[in-house]
Amino acid sequence: MNAVKQFPLTFLTLLVIAVLSLMPVEExxxxxxxLADKWAHMVMYGGLxxxxxxxxxxxxxxxxxxxxxxxxxxxxxxYGGVMELAQAFCTTYRTGDWLDAVAxxxxxVAVSAVAYIVCFQRQKGNTRK
Numbered sequence: 001m002n003a004v005k006q007f008p009l010t011f012l013t014l015l016v017i018a019v020l021s022l023m024p025v026e027e028x029x030x031x032x033x034x035l036a037d038k039w040a041h042m043v044m045y046g047g048l049x050x051x052x053x054x055x056x057x058x059x060x061x062x063x064x065x066x067x068x069x070x071x072x073x074x075x076x077x078x079y080g081g082v083m084e085l086a087q088a089f090c091t092t093y094r095t096g097d098w099l100d101a102v103a104x105x106x107x108x109v110a111v112s113a114v115a116y117i118v119c120f121q122r123q124k125g126n127t128r129k
Contacts, residue, residue: 007055013048014079020044021083024093038103041080046107048076053115068119073112080104 004011033039053072057063081101088096 006059007052009051010048010055013051017044017048017079017083021087022091022094024091038099041100041103042107042110044107045076045080045104046111048079049073049108049111050115052076053112053119057115057119063119063123069112069116072115073108076108077105080108 049072052075053068056068056071060067081104084096084098084101084104086096087094
């Protein structure tokens with residue numbers, strides 16, 4: 001329960017993604033953009049990664065690179081895989097898609113790469129002072 005209190009936005013984001021991933025979708029509006037579904041996955045899991053990195057860097061003392069990477073990158077990738085498996089095996093109205101899992105991973109990797117650079121530069125700047 002302490003983790004929920006320490007990282008409330010992360011848990012809220014996890015809950016929203018679970019609801020969106022597992023709710024029945026009657027009919028989605030037709031979007032005339034190539035791979036719109038994959039872009040949506042990249043944004044959702046990139047957003048999850050951003051929330052995790054932001055909350056962790058603001059609250060974790062001392063800052064630990066290994067834990068930040070595990071939470072900011074590995075958690076969204078694993079959670080995305082779990083959601084795809086849940087769609088495939090726990091619902092009759094949704095299907096799991098490996099390309100969705102790849103899009104989830106790409107979103108988390110892109111945000112984590114930027115977060116890593118920003119955190120590294122900020123930490124490097126703090127050690128010079």
